Amino acid sequence: xxxxxxxxxxxxxxxxxxxxxxLGNRQVLSDVSFTVGANDFTGLIGANGAGKTTLMRVxxxxxxxxxxxxxISGREGRHRSTIGYVPQxxxxxxxxxxxxxxxxxxxxxxxxxxIALPSRSRRERVEAMLAAVNGLQFADTRIGRxxxxxxxxxxxxxxxxxxxxxxxxxxxxxxxxxxxxQEVVSxxxxxxxxxxxxxxxxxxxxxxxxPVLDRIIYVAAGRAASGRTDEVxxxxxxxxxxxxxxxxxxxxxxxxxxxxxxxxxxxxGHEGAITDGEVLR
Amino acid sequence: MSGFLSPVFxxxxxxxxxxxxxxxxxxxxxxxxxxxxxxxxxxxQSFAGEALSDVxxxxxxxxxxxxxxxxxxxxxxGAAAACAMELIGVQRPRGRDLATGIVLGAGLxxxxxxxxxxxxxxxxxxxxxxxxxxxxxxxxxxxxxxxxALSVAGLALVLALYRPLLLSSASAELAxxxxxxxxxxxxxxLVALVLAVALASxxxxxxxxxxxxxxxxxxxxxxxxxxxxxxxxAGLLGVAAVWLGVLLAYDSFYWPPVxxxxxxxxxxxxxxxxxxxxxxxxxxxxxxxxxxxAAGEAA
Numbered sequence: 001x002x003x004x005x006x007x008x009x010x011x012x013x014x015x016x017x018x019x020x021x022x023l024g025n026r027q028v029l030s031d032v033s034f035t036v037g038a039n040d041f042t043g044l045i046g047a048n049g050a051g052k053t054t055l056m057r058v059x060x061x062x063x064x065x066x067x068x069x070x071x072i073s074g075r076e077g078r079h080r081s082t083i084g085y086v087p088q089x090x091x092x093x094x095x096x097x098x099x100x101x102x103x104x105x106x107x108x109x110x111x112x113x114x115i116a117l118p119s120r121s122r123r124e125r126v127e128a129m130l131a132a133v134n135g136l137q138f139a140d141t142r143i144g145r146x147x148x149x150x151x152x153x154x155x156x157x158x159x160x161x162x163x164x165x166x167x168x169x170x171x172x173x174x175x176x177x178x179x180x181x182q183e184v185v186s187x188x189x190x191x192x193x194x195x196x197x198x199x200x201x202x203x204x205x206x207x208x209x210x211p212v213l214d215r216i217i218y219v220a221a222g223r224a225a226s227g228r229t230d231e232v233x234x235x236x237x238x239x240x241x242x243x244x245x246x247x248x249x250x251x252x253x254x255x256x257x258x259x260x261x262x263x264x265x266x267x268x269g270h271e272g273a274i275t276d277g278e279v280l281r
Numbered sequence: 282m283s284g285f286l287s288p289v290f291x292x293x294x295x296x297x298x299x300x301x302x303x304x305x306x307x308x309x310x311x312x313x314x315x316x317x318x319x320x321x322x323x324x325x326q327s328f329a330g331e332a333l334s335d336v337x338x339x340x341x342x343x344x345x346x347x348x349x350x351x352x353x354x355x356x357x358x359g360a361a362a363a364c365a366m367e368l369i370g371v372q373r374p375r376g377r378d379l380a381t382g383i384v385l386g387a388g389l390x391x392x393x394x395x396x397x398x399x400x401x402x403x404x405x406x407x408x409x410x411x412x413x414x415x416x417x418x419x420x421x422x423x424x425x426x427x428x429x430a431l432s433v434a435g436l437a438l439v440l441a442l443y444r445p446l447l448l449s450s451a452s453a454e455l456a457x458x459x460x461x462x463x464x465x466x467x468x469x470x471l472v473a474l475v476l477a478v479a480l481a482s483x484x485x486x487x488x489x490x491x492x493x494x495x496x497x498x499x500x501x502x503x504x505x506x507x508x509x510x511x512x513x514x515a516g517l518l519g520v521a522a523v524w525l526g527v528l529l530a531y532d533s534f535y536w537p538p539v540x541x542x543x544x545x546x547x548x549x550x551x552x553x554x555x556x557x558x559x560x561x562x563x564x565x566x567x568x569x570x571x572x573x574x575a576a577g578e579a580a
Binding site for chain 2 (some may be wrong): 102
């Protein structure tokens with residue numbers, strides 16, 4: 001994705017400036033700044049516990065930052081109607097009387113009073129959205145009886161149906177097998193292009209996302225570096241970020257980030273290659 | 282209504298003023314209990330409803346002590362218990378059991394004290410039975426306007442909140458991410474729960490009220506995957522349980538011991554139980570059918 005204009009030259013959907021977050025006595029994020037432009041497909045990459053979920057909560061307005069500010073479509077404060085959100089963990093009771101189509105419909109008007117009157121245009125809108133996530137075949141199934149991957153597609157439809165300008169997904173690829181991972185990644189890339197929407201997706205493993213990412217925000221040690229993938233995933237940038245020597249290896253078309261040289265190797269941004277063994281020896 | 286139906290409708294059923302009041306009160310209370318109960322099941326707050334009714338026992342016995350109707354005792358102590366549960370943390374899943382258990386224990390302790398004081402200072406006999414097991418036939422006609430008003434209030438609250446309440450019950454995280462005031466919705470729902478539990482306690486007693494609250498809702502959820510239809514079916518099942526219960530209780534006057542009559546509360550909760558068991562049948566039969574056809578394909 002070379003040749004993309006710099007973030008500040010484009011229309012910014014999300015601007016995060018100098019955000020600090022303290023949870024109790026612990027500083028989780030310090031001076032985090034980045035911009036997400038309209039139609040950007042951005043990866044929020046970092047090891048588990050790096051602060052990705054906290055950053056998402058700050059963007060959603062659920063976690064007030066100790067300092068710094070978040071602007072969404074140029075405005076500060078709570079404008080969540082312009083953000084669609086897919087949480088990391090979701091558990092729906094299998095017996096709950098709520099079909100996939102009901103949850104998607106709640107994405108349109110959950111903030112309204114009373115019971116929604118039956119409406120053909122509403123039903124068609126819900127079905128079009130379910131079709132966009134390849135979920136029409138389980139529209140009438142209880143949400144709790146769907147597989148994890150199917151539930152995730154329904155949640156994506158729920159998040160997108162209100163036509164947000166920014167879609168946040170918290171670790172959507174965690175707990176998916178490699179085939180489902182590919183499926184979700186290509187689905188998201190297709191949706192981002194079709195719906196004309198900016199996507200911010202968090203992951204501890206960047207390799208499946210690299211083919212579709214326009215930009216990357218790399219979070220480590222409470223700090224963040226952002227830019228095009230080739231600008232960020234470099235030994236000098238990440239070494240500065242971690243405050244430690246970091247190697248970035250390109251092996252078999254995958255990127256491996258190797259940290260913690262002093263106390264045994266720690267690999268980030270990869271999964272699978274370590275089982276080959278040859279990478280480490 | 283004479284002739285072939287007379288074995289079903291005993292003489293005087295439709296002329297009895299008591300029956301009229303029982304059917305009127307039973308209907309509105311069954312409706313509000315079903316609507317509120319549906320969300321209690323969705324939110325996993327059935328136990329909270331149970332605790333509110335146990336605290337209601339203290340309210341009902343306290344009402345006998347000061348000489349007012351038990352409904353007001355159910356409402357006042359139910360509201361106090363709801364506040365206590367909210368403060369201890371009924372909204373957090375982990376705090377929920379804890380909050381409920383503590384409040385429940387305190388409520389039943391108070392009830393023990395109040396009942397012993399009622400026995401000492403009041404010449405009301407049967408206060409514990411009235412409070413614990415209720416009776417639709419003893420509800421005074423003068424109370425019906427108040428009961429109707431409270432039922433309408435509870436029902437209106439749940440229906441007005443329907444969509445935000447449904448999303449925050451299905452997933453508090455999704456609701457919060459959309460900017461819905463999840464905590465406020467939870468508190469308003471708790472108000473509806475207090476109303477529904479007080480009304481159900483008056484109708485079939487504090488310890489049986491959970492049956493009317495949760496039973497029809499849980500049955501309806503097994504029968505349909507559609508949220509609005511589940512709500513309507515819960516109301517229908519609740520009303521059916523109350524009407525059939527009143528009918529059977531009236532008929533039971535002629536059953537042994539003759540001239541005594543079986544408690545209407547027994548019939549209502551027994552019917553709720555029957556409905557719940559029956560609601561599991563379609564799925565059980567479906568599973569059997571699937572197994573059989575799978576076996577057929579294998580063979």
